[in-house]
Amino acid sequence: TQLLEQSPQFLSIQEGENLTVYCNSSSVFSSLQWYRQEPGEGPVLLVTVVTGGEVKKLKRLTFQFGDARKDSSLHITAAQPGDTGLYLCAGASAMNYGGSQGNLIFGKGTKLSVKP
Amino acid sequence: KAGVTQTPRYLIKTRGQQVTLSCSPISGHRSVSWYQQTPGQGLQFLFEYFSETQRNKGNFPGRFSGRQFSNSRSEMNVSTLELGDSALYLCASSLIRWGNNEQFFGPGTRLTVL
Numbered sequence: 001t002q003l004l005e006q007s008p009q010f011l012s013i014q015e016g017e018n019l020t021v022y023c024n025s026s027s028v029f030s031s032l033q034w035y036r037q038e039p040g041e042g043p044v045l046l047v048t049v050v051t052g053g054e055v056k057k058l059k060r061l062t063f064q065f066g067d068a069r070k071d072s073s074l075h076i077t078a079a080q081p082g083d084t085g086l087y088l089c090a091g092a093s094a095m096n097y098g099g100s101q102g103n104l105i106f107g108k109g110t111k112l113s114v115k116p
Numbered sequence: 117k118a119g120v121t122q123t124p125r126y127l128i129k130t131r132g133q134q135v136t137l138s139c140s141p142i143s144g145h146r147s148v149s150w151y152q153q154t155p156g157q158g159l160q161f162l163f164e165y166f167s168e169t170q171r172n173k174g175n176f177p178g179r180f181s182g183r184q185f186s187n188s189r190s191e192m193n194v195s196t197l198e199l200g201d202s203a204l205y206l207c208a209s210s211l212i213r214w215g216n217n218e219q220f221f222g223p224g225t226r227l228t229v230l
Contacts, residue, residue: 033218042120042206042221043159088159103172104149104219108158 003027004091006107013079014115021074021110023089030092032065032072033104037086079114086111118143120209120222128228134195137225141188141209147171148190149219150182153204162205165190194227202229 005024013019023032031050035043047056049065049072056063060083062075072089090104121140129135141148149172150162161174165184182192188209194201204226208219 035221040223040226042208042223045218045220048218090159103161103164103174105161106151106159 004089004105004107006087006089006110008110009108010111010113012113012115015080016078017114019076019079019112021087021089021112022071023073023107024071025091026070027091027093028069029105030069032069032092033090034063034072034074035088035090037088037109043086043088076112079112081114081116084112084114120207120220122205122207122222122225124225125223126226126228128230129197130230131197131199133197134193135197135227136191136193137205137207137227139190139192139207139209139222141190141207142220145209145211145220146188147210148184148188149208149210150190150192151206151208152176153206153224154202159206162192197229199229202227 007022011019031048033048034046036046037043047058047063049056049063052065052067052069054065060077064073076083086109088109089107092104120142123138127135139148147166149164151159152162153159162176162180163170163182164172168184179195184190204224206221206224208221210219
């Protein structure tokens with residue numbers, strides 16, 4: 001069974017601080033996605049990383065895919081209250097074939113609270 | 117472009133009843149996946165449909181079923197509801213593109229079983 005472990009589970013910080021969220025697995029993924037979810041809403045896709053070692057930046061958010069495609073990290077610089085939410089990583093199995101899209105494996109999420 | 121829509125947004129049922137949830141994918145998306153989200157287990161994959169066929173199924177009992185129509189809209193059904201079925205049910209749609217597993221989620225249906 002493939003698992004994605006996210007850490008930390010909870011994070012409460014002050015506005016302006018930096019933070020990193022980790023997503024680890026013993027399995028290889030063909031791609032990894034990061035989502036943010038707000039209460040009562042569905043997850044919103046932030047980024048997809050596909051290549052081992054890939055780094056993508058989205059304003060103050062930096063996403064990295066591990067060289068072996070088993071882990072990923074999300075770094076937020078100068079966090080703002082608007083960054084508050086549940087951050088989820090999701091991996092697509094390297095065993096998916098036939099173009100199957102559905103079986104994303106999700107971590108349990110990191111609940112981030114940024115206080116003004 | 118309209119996003120993924122799910123109806124209803126909220127449902128309250130009692131044990132033993134059955135429920136049907138509906139999902140309309142983004143126009144042009146032919147793959148629809150369903151997930152169950154609970155505080156304890158997080159997001160868990162239920163099943164995926166493409167061209168009216170179930171292509172993948174997660175580890176859920178047979179009480180959970182679904183279908184997809186020719187216009188890509190999808191429904192999921194839960195029969196003989198149990199208290200543990202209380203959850204946020206999320207639908208996600210995606211384009212079929214090799215190596216691209218990006219999924220776009222709807223707002224979810226919050227199901228409460230009493």
